[in-house]
Amino acid sequence: MAEIASPRTDAPVRRPLAPMRPTARLDFATLGGVLGAFALIGTAIVIGGSPGAFVDLPAMLIVLGGTATVTAISYSLGEMLRSSGIVLRTLLYHREDASQTALNMIALADRARQRGSLDLQNVLQQLRHDRFLTKAVQLVVDGTPGDEIERVLGREVEATLQRHQRSAGILRRAGEVAPAMGLIGTLVGLVQMLGNLQDPSAIGPAMAVALLTTFYGAILANMVFLPLANKLDRNSGMEAQVKHLVSLGAASIGRQENPRRLETLLNTILAPGDRVRYFD
Numbered sequence: 001m002a003e004i005a006s007p008r009t010d011a012p013v014r015r016p017l018a019p020m021r022p023t024a025r026l027d028f029a030t031l032g033g034v035l036g037a038f039a040l041i042g043t044a045i046v047i048g049g050s051p052g053a054f055v056d057l058p059a060m061l062i063v064l065g066g067t068a069t070v071t072a073i074s075y076s077l078g079e080m081l082r083s084s085g086i087v088l089r090t091l092l093y094h095r096e097d098a099s100q101t102a103l104n105m106i107a108l109a110d111r112a113r114q115r116g117s118l119d120l121q122n123v124l125q126q127l128r129h130d131r132f133l134t135k136a137v138q139l140v141v142d143g144t145p146g147d148e149i150e151r152v153l154g155r156e157v158e159a160t161l162q163r164h165q166r167s168a169g170i171l172r173r174a175g176e177v178a179p180a181m182g183l184i185g186t187l188v189g190l191v192q193m194l195g196n197l198q199d200p201s202a203i204g205p206a207m208a209v210a211l212l213t214t215f216y217g218a219i220l221a222n223m224v225f226l227p228l229a230n231k232l233d234r235n236s237g238m239e240a241q242v243k244h245l246v247s248l249g250a251a252s253i254g255r256q257e258n259p260r261r262l263e264t265l266l267n268t269i270l271a272p273g274d275r276v277r278y279f280d
Contacts, residue, residue, distance in 0.1 A: 182217020
């Protein structure tokens with residue numbers, strides 16, 4: 001009986017893996033956008049010559065406190081606390097390159113085809129900074145069938161997306177509540193003003209509450225909460241794409257498919273400008 005050839009453990013690898021450590025970067029677009037918007041409004045107020053007129057403690061209490069408490073009604077305290085960490089990732093995030101991820105998955109598939117899937121356990125230490133990729137490669141090393149790898153990783157991607165969508169939902173809810181609290185504050189100020197028409201000294205503070213609550217609510221909703229929710233959706237979509245590439249690559253390795261087929265498959269997901277060429 002002819003002996004079945006085993007994969008060569010010393011076979012050369014066409015291209016080594018790129019560094020897997022994610023790069024933490026400050027999102028200057030988000031930070032600069034928020035600070036720039038507030039700076040423009042602040043400059044306009046100062047040029048108008050009455051910055052003190054735009055500071056009112058009762059109005060701040062109504063809008064800030066009211067937005068926080070009313071938003072808490074729609075969610076649990078734990079959800080709001082957990083979402084705060086995810087929201088911070090809109091300012092400081094770990095940049096993941098989809099093209100480089102695709103190249104790394106093809107390199108892993110090429111290595112597994114030449115040396116066998118068990119050889120991938122030698123690169124697990126190199127992948128330790130990426131928990132999801134480490135889990136994907138560990139499933140391959142453990143001999144998990146390709147379809148099962150895709151199901152397991154797909155469920156984790158879906159769970160991550162749901163967490164991010166919940167956090168974005170909290171921000172959008174706050175964006176809905178802030179203008180409503182501004183309107184409530186306006187009504188409070190008007191009631192106070194109409195109830196003290198006989199006292200001219202009380203009309204000014206009441207009118208300030210009436211106008212500034214609407215002002216604060218509009219600023220919070222349109223300059224903070226809603227833009228951050230959109231940025232969180234954008235970052236979540238990019239992260240999901242990278243994890244989907246990892247999932248497809250690991251499943252392909254588990255099925256022992258040709259790495260060239262994997263390259264074609266991953267390029268169908270990547271944008272035209274991000275498509276990769278590993279074998280050419």
